[in-house]
Amino acid sequence: MRALRSSATRRRSSTTLIARVAPITGLIADKAYDANSRRRLLADSGAKAVIASTTSRKQPISYDRIAYRRHNRIARMFSRLKDFRRVATRYDKLARNFLAGAILAATVAWWLN
Numbered sequence: 001m002r003a004l005r006s007s008a009t010r011r012r013s014s015t016t017l018i019a020r021v022a023p024i025t026g027l028i029a030d031k032a033y034d035a036n037s038r039r040r041l042l043a044d045s046g047a048k049a050v051i052a053s054t055t056s057r058k059q060p061i062s063y064d065r066i067a068y069r070r071h072n073r074i075a076r077m078f079s080r081l082k083d084f085r086r087v088a089t090r091y092d093k094l095a096r097n098f099l100a101g102a103i104l105a106a107t108v109a110w111w112l113n
Contacts, residue, residue, distance in 0.1 A: 015041060026050060028071040034061075080109045 014033060018024075018041055026048040034054045039061070042049045050067045053060040082088040084105035092098040 014038065018042065018045070026067075028067055030071075077106070077109075081105050084108075 015038060018027070018038070023045065024047045027042055028050040031052045031054050034051050034057070039049050039051070048064075050064050050071075051061075052063055052068055081102060084101075086092070086101050087098075087105045090098055092101060
């Protein structure tokens, strides 16, 4: 059985990832990642945050709506790749074999559409 991570753990891990990754110019994320601390971290690193504000914000923060709509394509692509059991469960031990399986699954998904 897979243990689900709490939202607090997810927030900490995403903040750590943003801090450790190479310099980025922008981040497109869902409403779940709308936090002042994350926006501050991105602003300090010079990256543009494209994150829709949650409905609980009293004053919504503006964002690039066109770029935010484009992130839907990427989310749908990952959802489609997860339809392939080998990719979703990562049976392969080696990263190169996993990448080959992901590329093959992406090719088949593209070919079927």
